[in-house]
Amino acid sequence: MSVLVKEPTIMTEAAGFNEETVRAASAAKNEPEWMLAFRLAAWRTFESMEWPKPTDEAWRRTRLTGFHLDNFTPFTTTSRQSARAELSDLLQTELDEMESAASLIFQDGGVLFGETHDDLASKGVIFTDLQSAVTEHPELVQKHFMTSVVKPDHNKFTALHAALWDTGAFIYVPKNTKVELPLQVILNQAAGAGGYHHTLLVAEEGAEVTVVDDLLGGEDAMQSSVVEIVQSANSVVRYMNLQDFDHTAWNFMTGRAAMGKDADLRWIQVSWGSRLTKAFLDLDLMGQGGHAELLGIYFPTGRQHIDHQTLQIHRVPNCFSDLLFNGALKEKARSVYMGIIKVLPAAQKTDAFQRNGNLILDSSARADSIPGLEIQADDVRCTHAATAAQVEEEYVFYLMARGLSRAQAERMIVQGFFQAVLDRVPVESVVHKLERVIERKIGG
Amino acid sequence: MSTLEIRNLHASVEDTEILKGVNLTLHSGEIHALMGPNGSGKSTLAYVIAGHPHYEITEGDILVDGESILEMEADERTKAGIFLAFQYPVAVPGVSVANFLRTAVSNVRGYTEQADSNRGGVIGSNLMPMRDFRRELTAKMKEYNVDSSFARRYLNDGFSGGEKKRTEVLQMAMLEPKFAILDESDSGLDIDALRVVADGINKLATPDRGFLMITHYQRLLNYVKPNFVSIFYGGRIVKTGGPEVAEMLEERGYGWVEQEFGTGELVAA
Ligand SMILES: Nc1ncnc2c1ncn2[C@@H]1O[C@H](COP(=O)(O)OP(=O)(O)OP(=O)(O)O)[C@@H](O)[C@H]1O
Ligand SMILES: [Mg+2]
DSSP, X not given: OOOOOOOOOXXXXXXXXXXXXXXXXXXXXXXXXXXXXXXXXXXXXXXXXXXXXXXXXXXXXXXXTTOOGGGSOBOOOOOOOOOGGGSOHHHHHHHHHSOOSEEEEEEXXXXXXXXXXXXXXXXXXXXXXXXXXHHHSHHHHHHHTTTSSSOGGXXXXXXXXXXXXXXXXXXXXXXXXXXXXXXXXXXXXXXXXXXXXXXXXXXOTTOEEEEEEEEEEOTTOEEEEEEEEEEOTTOEEEEEEEEOOOTTOEEEEEEEEEEOTTOEEEEEEEXXXXXXXXXXXXXXXXXXXXXXXXEEEEOOOTTOEEEEEEEEEEOSSSOEEEEEEEEXXXXXXXXXXXXXXXXXXXXXXXXXXXXXXXXXXXXXXXXXXXXXXXXXXXXXXXXXXXXXXXXXXXXXXHHHTTTOOHHHHXXXXXXXXXXXXXXXXXXXXXHHHHHHHHXXXXXX | OOEEEEEEXXXXXXXXXXXXXXXXXXXXXXXXXXXXXXXXXXXXXXXHHHTOTTOEEXXXXXXXXXXXXXXXXXXXXXXXXXXXXXXXXXXXXXXXXXXXXHHHHHHHTTHHHHHHHHHTTOTTSSOOOHHHHHHHHHHHHHHTTOOGGGGTSBXXXXXXXXXXXXXXXXXXXXXXXXXXXXXXXXXXXXXXXXHHHHHHHHHHOOTTOEEEEEOSOHHHHHHSOOSEEEEEETTEEEEEESTHHHHHHHHHTTHHXXXXXXXXXXXXX
């Protein structure tokens, strides 16, 4: 049974935005002609695409009511580097907490700070801001930047992103090269503005790298990010996207990994912040023997709305993909999980799993879970499961019978619920940080 | 020297009366075995003493050293010295044995109360020092035959029946209660594990501690000698005596109990 509600015509056209906005963004960065041409083409794509409608399957449960793109002016500034001591306490703490091979901080549309502890250059590793990469490594950027993994016309937001991208890291790890410590990227999204953060990670054959994207700030702001991971044969990538925006931020994300033969990926997707998040996350298994894990955690409180939509595509035989998203919800929070495992006819001997667990801490919170399978091969092992439960009273009693207060018991049970994902987070300082946020979120 | 006293206790669940006037007094240093047929209400009694919120007490009282504990939450009762070894310990995903036991021990030994007065009661702000806790846990795991790998494992998650029972004894050893209620700590154990659990109970059976030991079998009582044996039937204790009562049950079963005390009272037989 459905009730007809008159929706306001969904989204505002980007009234304040036009081709000049795109030219200005490019000019401020002194970009070569080819990048301007790329942006303008993307702008035309953006203009030709319709805004999402509530009748679109992907947007049925996540409405953009109240979102007006022209409220969020893009940056036309360029980088201004600071000394470490001039950074805010928050940013210094972020740097201090993680032992990294190198760090980059972005703010106000450009680089704010960068430091390198490891001799990355001598190994041929590139870890730089995308803006510099455009001039310093044009052949690599032209080859990989939004050309195959996430193309501009992927969706309306990626087209906009391609036209207006501002900050983001370019990471290139050459053949058989290993970066031991994580590479850390921090985005401090400026208040009130619109930001377009990009992560382009290229791991050549046999390369090994760990990258942490830390997304902060964003009061009354909008962020529309894209993550592209390109993995050649036998490469090993650990990627963490830790989104902790202000609860007033609009957050749109499209992340995708294209994996070659025997490539190994573990992607940790964390959604703590934002007023609304819509994240599309795809694993594309293109070479035999690929092994991919996509693990997510979220914990909306108040009126936060968090939506993850995932796709595991198996194109070739003998690949493995495992997806686990666990979320807890408080107060009037809302979460949506939609996922599809798609196994193409050639992809025999596929192992693909998908689980979404929801822990509902208040009866006013709501979690929707829509798992799905599209299987076109016959010799496969695929399972999916979705659960929504409250804190188990028998667990609480057991722990209280051991002397824990009700609050301590509930806290431990909620922490425990996230543990299945935390156990698989490969960087210890990140685990501690996530534990602290969970603690904070439980506490209110 | 302490006393746990159960006076004319009546309890129901969803309007069905399960406990129908239980009377029992347990002193420190005593081992009191409780035997009775399936469904007679033994676990219910254990839960009610431990403070399970699901049961409604309609009459009677439970006192520790003369003070009623009925108004106390389960954790307060544990701090007052009551321990329940569960018949069916639940598995709590993601909560490690060591992590939860450290908080439990810290609460029961008063570290947290110090925190309450010192630092405005921030939960977890004052735990037993990690080194001291580790040392004690490691020693007790060895003493009570629990493999040291269990400290990092998630509580009862994937534990075998026997491993769960041994972990319950380990927890009792860490929490050092005044009164322990052991609900079928011997069920599901193989012969060696039974001896391990029984040895553990005997080690903990010091003069300052009392035991209410629920069991179906004489075999546990061969290892752990009770001072008293009571027969639980139809929601109350119908007979109390020495070890000979258990031997009689082992020989004759419950048929005679029904003839003597049963008036169709067997709860949900
Ligand atoms: N939460 C509950 N809801 C409904 N009935 C209950 C509940 N708890 C206990 N009962 C009923 O109360 C009766 C007593 O159960 P209890 O578990 O105390 O028996 P027991 O003596 O421990 O049995 P056993 O020897 O099999 O362990 C049973 O008939 C049981 O079904
Ligand atoms: Mg029982």
